[in-house]
Amino acid sequence: MTNSISAESYHVTAVIAHSVKRNLEKEYEDWLRGIVPVAKSFDGHLGVQILRPHLEENTEYVIVLHFDHHQNLKRWLESEERHKWIELVQPLIQQPENVQVLTGLETWFELPKRPQKYPPKRYKIALITWLGVLFLSLVVGRILNPLLEPLPWLLKQIITSGLIVWLLAYFLMPQLTRLFYRWLYPK
Structure with missing residues (x-):
């Protein structure tokens, strides 16, 4: 620690x-x-x-x-x-x-029993994060937009972005890290 x-x-x-x-x-x-x-x-x-x-x-x-x-x-x-x-x-x-x-952000790209001396290259982190945000923006936006329609624009953005970040951190990034592990950490 x-x-x-x-x-x-x-x-x-x-x-x-x-x-x-x-x-x-x-x-x-x-x-x-x-x-x-x-x-x-x-x-x-x-x-x-x-x-x-x-x-x-x-x-x-x-x-x-x-x-x-x-x-x-x-x-x-x-x-x-x-x-x-x-x-x-x-x-x-x-x-x-x-x-x-x-x-920090490196926790999204660290898998247990596969500790890395160095984090993945920054462009790889950016690309995988962008992929996760894009996917969640499309899905969450599609689902939430009709429900949040009566709310002010800023409140809709706060709710949508908060949900996207939460889903990204707790669910999607660990899956994307496993899926793209070999690309993120080439031998």
């Missing part, structure tokens, strides 16, 4: 990877159902995403936690409640958890 001003002042993401032991996936899922509501009860919690393994031979789960700023994330990561839950998961995982704390 970094102590820079930007890391302490702005949205922060923790990416936690667990390699679950074979045939203990159900117990791990039960553990997830228990710990997630506890994390959500902490100040500054903005959301959690669980990336489950898709291939039979892969047993790695990735938990992506979003907090409003570094101090609140730190409180959760160092809390007694979390430590109790981490003790409970130890028999279910193959090795100690891997926790990465990320801030």
Whole structure:
């Protein structure tokens, strides 16, 4: 965890990877159902995403936690409640958890267990972000325009752009990063 001003002042993401032991996936899922509501009860919690393994031979789960700023994330990561839950998961995982704390736009382009020494080239980040914004603008605009018609122009823009940014950050960018991974990070 970094102590820079930007890391302490702005949205922060923790990416936690667990390699679950074979045939203990159900117990791990039960553990997830228990710990997630506890994390959500902490100040500054903005959301959690669980990336489950898709291939039979892969047993790695990735938990992506979003907090409003570094101090609140730190409180959760160092809390007694979390430590109790981490003790409970130890028999279910193959090795100690891997926790990465990320801030800023680069979190959209970082996949767990594939940490990069350098972020993708700036033009690639811009192009993928543009693609995501374009897609969401077309879809969200088409859906929301009829509903927001009676509102003033500025309010419509605030609502539409806010929804687009939220969808981009929490749903679309992780998918686009996976889809374009080889292009973003050529060998």
